[in-house]
Amino acid sequence: MFVSDTMLKINDLCAKVEDKEILRQLNLEVKPGEIHAIMGPNGAGKSTLGNVLSGRPGYEATAGHVEFKGQDLLDMDPEIRAREGLFLAFQYPVEIPGVSNMELLKASVDARRAHAGLEEYSAIEFMKMAREACKTVNLDQSFLKRGVNEGFSGGEKKRNEIMQMMLLEPSLCILDETDSGLDIDALQVVASGVNAMRSADRSFIVVTHYQRLLDYIVPDYVHVLANGRIVKSGDKSLALELEAKGYSWLENEAV
Amino acid sequence: MSEQVESLIRKEYSAGFHTNIESETLPPGLNEDVIRFISAKKNEPQWMLDWRLKAFKIWQGMEEPEWAHVKYPKIDFQSISYFSAPKSLADRPKSLDEVDPDLIETYNKLGIPLHEQEMLAGVAVDAVFDSVSVVTTFRGKLEEAGVIFCPISEAVHKYPELIKKYIGSVVPQRDNYYSALNSAVFSDGSFVYIPKGVRCPMELSTYFRINEMNTGQFERTLIIADEGSHVSYLEGCTAPQRDENQLHAAVVELVALDNAEIKYSTVQNWYPGDEQGKGGIYNFVTKRGICHTRAKISWTQVETGSAVTWKYPSCILKGDHSIGEFYSVALTNNYQQADTGTKMIHLGKHTKSTIISKGISAGKSQNAYRGLVRMGPTAEGARNYTQCDSLLIGDRCGAHTFPYIESAHPSAVVEHEATTSKVSDDQLFLCQQRGLDAEKAVSMIVNGFCREVFKQLPMEFAVEAGKLLEVSLEGSVG
Ligand SMILES: Nc1ncnc2c1ncn2[C@@H]1O[C@H](COP(=O)(O)OP(=O)(O)O)[C@@H](O)[C@H]1O
Ligand SMILES: [Mg+2]
Numbered sequence: 001m002f003v004s005d006t007m008l009k010i011n012d013l014c015a016k017v018e019d020k021e022i023l024r025q026l027n028l029e030v031k032p033g034e035i036h037a038i039m040g041p042n043g044a045g046k047s048t049l050g051n052v053l054s055g056r057p058g059y060e061a062t063a064g065h066v067e068f069k070g071q072d073l074l075d076m077d078p079e080i081r082a083r084e085g086l087f088l089a090f091q092y093p094v095e096i097p098g099v100s101n102m103e104l105l106k107a108s109v110d111a112r113r114a115h116a117g118l119e120e121y122s123a124i125e126f127m128k129m130a131r132e133a134c135k136t137v138n139l140d141q142s143f144l145k146r147g148v149n150e151g152f153s154g155g156e157k158k159r160n161e162i163m164q165m166m167l168l169e170p171s172l173c174i175l176d177e178t179d180s181g182l183d184i185d186a187l188q189v190v191a192s193g194v195n196a197m198r199s200a201d202r203s204f205i206v207v208t209h210y211q212r213l214l215d216y217i218v219p220d221y222v223h224v225l226a227n228g229r230i231v232k233s234g235d236k237s238l239a240l241e242l243e244a245k246g247y248s249w250l251e252n253e254a255v
Numbered sequence: 256m257s258e259q260v261e262s263l264i265r266k267e268y269s270a271g272f273h274t275n276i277e278s279e280t281l282p283p284g285l286n287e288d289v290i291r292f293i294s295a296k297k298n299e300p301q302w303m304l305d306w307r308l309k310a311f312k313i314w315q316g317m318e319e320p321e322w323a324h325v326k327y328p329k330i331d332f333q334s335i336s337y338f339s340a341p342k343s344l345a346d347r348p349k350s351l352d353e354v355d356p357d358l359i360e361t362y363n364k365l366g367i368p369l370h371e372q373e374m375l376a377g378v379a380v381d382a383v384f385d386s387v388s389v390v391t392t393f394r395g396k397l398e399e400a401g402v403i404f405c406p407i408s409e410a411v412h413k414y415p416e417l418i419k420k421y422i423g424s425v426v427p428q429r430d431n432y433y434s435a436l437n438s439a440v441f442s443d444g445s446f447v448y449i450p451k452g453v454r455c456p457m458e459l460s461t462y463f464r465i466n467e468m469n470t471g472q473f474e475r476t477l478i479i480a481d482e483g484s485h486v487s488y489l490e491g492c493t494a495p496q497r498d499e500n501q502l503h504a505a506v507v508e509l510v511a512l513d514n515a516e517i518k519y520s521t522v523q524n525w526y527p528g529d530e531q532g533k534g535g536i537y538n539f540v541t542k543r544g545i546c547h548t549r550a551k552i553s554w555t556q557v558e559t560g561s562a563v564t565w566k567y568p569s570c571i572l573k574g575d576h577s578i579g580e581f582y583s584v585a586l587t588n589n590y591q592q593a594d595t596g597t598k599m600i601h602l603g604k605h606t607k608s609t610i611i612s613k614g615i616s617a618g619k620s621q622n623a624y625r626g627l628v629r630m631g632p633t634a635e636g637a638r639n640y641t642q643c644d645s646l647l648i649g650d651r652c653g654a655h656t657f658p659y660i661e662s663a664h665p666s667a668v669v670e671h672e673a674t675t676s677k678v679s680d681d682q683l684f685l686c687q688q689r690g691l692d693a694e695k696a697v698s699m700i701v702n703g704f705c706r707e708v709f710k711q712l713p714m715e716f717a718v719e720a721g722k723l724l725e726v727s728l729e730g731s732v733g
Contacts, residue, residue: 054688057680082690090688094681098703107699108689115690147703148685164689 006067007032007172007203008053013064015052022048024228025064030172035204037214037239040225041247046207047091049225050174054088055081069171082108083115085171089161089178091207096148101160104148105130109167133163136196138189155186162193173197174205179213191216211243224250281338287311290439293338297408302419310428310438317432323594324623324655325563327537330502337440337473393457400456402486403448407475410446417448421479425508425545425571433504433539433565441475441506449484449515458713460489474505480515480550487518489716502537503561509544509552513574516551517544520712521568522720524727525560527591535562535591542566548574548603555711557720558585558595559727567625569598572606572637579608582708584720586701586727587620587652596625596657601634601667610641613705616652617728623655630667637667645675646704648697648728698725 008030015023022045030036040046051059053066055078066073073081096104110120121129134141137159149157158178165173175194179187194204194217206217214222214236222238223230224247231250232238281289290311294304319330351359397404403414411418428438449455480486490507503525511517519542528535538561544552554568570579581597599608608628616622628639645654660669678700686696702709702721709717 056684056688077692078684078687079690079692082688088688090685094679094685096682096685096700096703097676098706099699100703103699103703104686104689107691107695108686111690111695168689 005031007034007069008073008205009067011065011067013052013066014062015048016060016062017048017058021062022228023052026225026229028223028230030203030205032171032203033198033200034221035198035206035217035219037217037219037222037236038205038207038225039209039222039239039242039247044225045228046225047176048228050088050091050176050205050207053081053174054078054086079111080115082168083112085112085169087165087168087170087173089158089165089173089175091176091178091180093149093152093157093161095150095152097150099148100145101148102127102130102144105144105164105167108164112168129167130163133166136166136189137163137193138186139163154181155183158182159186159189162190166193166197169197171201172203172205174207176207177209178206179208179210187213188216211239214239226250281336283334283336285311285332285335285337285440289337293440293442296338297411299411300415302415303411306422306428307439307441310435311440313429314432314435314439317429317435319432323565323625324621324657325565325592325594327563327592330537332436335502338442396456400453401450402453402455402459403446404459405446407441407444407446407477410477414446414448417479418446418477421477421508421510423508425510425543426506426541431541434506434541437473437475437504437506437541441473444475444505444507445478445488446476447478447486447488449480449486451481452483453481454484455486458487458489472503474503476505476507477510478508478517478519479510480512480517482512483514484512485516487713488520489713490519490521491523501534502539504539505541507540507542507568509542511544511546511550511552511577513548514550515547516553518553519544519555519568520716521554521556521558522716522723523556523558523560523564524723527560527589528562530589535560537561537563538566540564540566542568543571543598544569544579545571545573546577546579546603546606549576550574551578551580553578553580553582553711554597555582555708556584556595557708557712557723558583558593559723561593562591564591564593564595566593566595567597569600570608571600571602572608572634573602574606575603576605576607577603578606580711581608581610581612582711583612584615584705584708584724585613585622585624586615586724587617587622588727589618589620591618591620593621594623594625596623596627598627598629599639600627600629600631601637601639602631604633604635604637606634606637608637608639610639610643611707612641612643613708614643614645614654615648615701615704615724616645616654617648619651621653621655623657625657625659627659627661628669628671629660630662630664630669632663634664634667637664639667639669641669641671643671643673644704645673646701647675647677648701650677694725694729697728701728 010026010028012025013023014025038046048059052061061074106126113120130144131141139159149160152160178190219236222234222236224232226247290307294307426434428435447459478488509517525536525538546552552570558564568581572579579599585593585595587593597610610626612624614622614624624643630637643656647654654675656673658671662669678697682700683693683696701724709720712720
């Protein structure tokens with residue numbers, strides 16, 4: 001296991017998308033075992049942050065530095081970041097027709113384990129684990145055989161993301177609005193999945209618009225991201241304050 | 256154009272030459288003498304020669320077709336040599352060390368065992384190699400079952416009645432330009448006969464055909480499944496095959512008599528040319544089968560090779576309740592061009608056909624599906640289902656679909672579905688975010704796209720086909 005006492009350390013990160021400056025000198029530090037919630041108005045750059053951290057093509061870091069488990073994150077290819085344990089639960093999971101969920105899951109877990117010098121799980125062993133994960137997120141086992149996200153409802157896609165997260169056992173999980181569009185039952189499923197995974201050497205960054213998710217996943221810190229930077233940080237009470245007051249009072253001091 | 260063809264062009268064409276029966280290679284050019292020479296070399300009976308000559312006359316009166324969605328420099332048929340004996344041992348590479356290392360690398364990626372690599376690369380292996388014992392066992396089992404499986408040149412001598420009766424019965428000489436050419440100059444190929452009621456005890460594979468691998472550029476295959484028999488035949492292999500002959504024009508004829516079933520699977524991986532599209536093989540194939548009452552013919556093909564492919568394995572559903580199937584994966588990369596598809600000709604009552612075509616284009620390639628479904632005036636209650644999917648990788652390639660439907664019977668039902676999709680950046684990134692590199696991601700997406708067709712292949716072939724796609728797509732992303 002890694003020994004660094006920081007999971008993620010973002011220093012003065014600037015990033016642009018299609019020549020548009022989105023992140024402006026963003027700073028954030030996440031320690032192992034912590035849960036950080038990020039809230040903020042639409043278009044503030046929350047998804048961009050997740051995309052830059054995971055190395056999505058088109059999202060370019062122009063300045064600053066990001067350290068992930070003691071390594072230079074921005075230097076790594078996206079698949080290496082994933083194998084090192086960075087996981088992004090997508091805001092809009094894409095469909096891959098014909099590729100079964102199971103196939104993608106197995107290949108992903110194999111790749112991550114090979115990277116760590118561990119042996120592949122046998123097909124039978126892995127099948128058991130996948131079935132277990134299905135149960136936890138309340139998805140029928142038939143979803144393992146179906147094409148990745150193919151014809152899944154919005155809620156099923158989000159639960160599928162959580163299932164992938166559980167099997168990949170990442171060090172750092174970034175959840176991008178995983179709660180949007182979920183009914184209260186699905187929300188609880190997602191939350192209990194996350195809570196079950198909480199551990200001293202795993203961290204979470206939870207992007208959300210709604211304080212209600214934070215009733216189930218209790219964060220150590222809440223940050224407000226506006227105009228491409230963190231403009232305010234606090235404990236979970238900040239989320240309640242935001243719920244009452246909105247963001248406009250903070251946005252003004254951001255620029 | 257290949258070096259061979261170029262150097263042949265550079266050679267002066269000696270008009271009116273006299274063919275010398277002792278010579279091992281003919282100078283380029285095609286005329287009646289050449290055909291007599293080929294026939295004499297094979298010691299053929301008069302009827303076979305006459306048949307070839309008739310085909311040649313027909314060919315002379317035909318024009319090279321231009322309707323396919325492919326572009327290539329005009330072929331000068333007089334610049335090609337139509338007979339060359341197999342290379343002598345002395346001319347062949349002595350060991351794999353003398354073979355193009357790129358080719359060896361690909362063999363290794365495909366997991367091809369050493370002795371097969373040697374065979375494929377044409378290494379002069381004297382004495383006996385491992386597979387010979389396999390071949391002997393194999394032959395014994397077939398003989399027991401009464402199955403005939405031999406080179407067609409041998410069948411001309413041993414089974415003249417069967418050849419006379421069936422050769423050209425499914426693909427007539429005048430069917431098209433290339434079938435006429437093939438009929439005139441065909442080199443060799445396989446002959447298969449399955450007796451009445453016999454289930455062939457194993458998959459027949461060209462790999463196990465004795466004699467030399469090199470059947471030449473004008474291969475001819477004839478498979479006859481007698482009443483109630485069953486056979487599965489595998490053509491080709493996943494290893495890339497190189498050939499100095501740039502033009503390939505094969506003919507395959509299948510005859511499924513009453514209640515018989517023929518399953519014909521192909522993996523075609525001829526050299527596609529380099530990344531600039533230079534030097535690849537032109538593959539113009541005519542494949543067709545005829546189904547008698549309640550017979551079934553199923554074509555499955557995985558096409559990844561050749562610079563230009565022009566190929567339409569077809570079924571004539573003559574007998575009532577007969578079934579035709581076509582499952583195809585055609586992948587083109589770099590500058591490859593493929594125009595492929597099928598024809599289902601429904602003549603009998605309650606005949607059924609299924610067409611599943613998966614076209615994958617990458618690089619700057621062009622991939623066309625061309626399919627004809629014809630419901631004849633006697634095809635009462637006939638049905639066809641066609642599904643035709645195209646997948647694009649990158650934005651410099653093209654996919655084209657040309658479905659032709661002709662229905663002369665009001666009770667016939669034709670269903671056609673077509674889709675075109677792209678491997679999107681978002682799909683690739685999802686896979687990368689889960690730890691897969693881009694190439695693995697593409698091959699997984701492509702394999703998923705082809706699943707319905709791969710299911711039709713014999714098990715181990717399907718695994719190889721998946722690997723083959725992976726190798727063929729290398730360098731198509733990133
Ligand atoms: N792929 C993209 N192409 C163009 N603009 C983008 C892209 N992704 C994000 N943006 C722009 O970046 C800004 C921040 O977007 P985003 O990070 O999605 O915000 P949030 O997730 O906080 O709502 C917005 O103005 C958005 O339009
Ligand atoms: Mg967002």
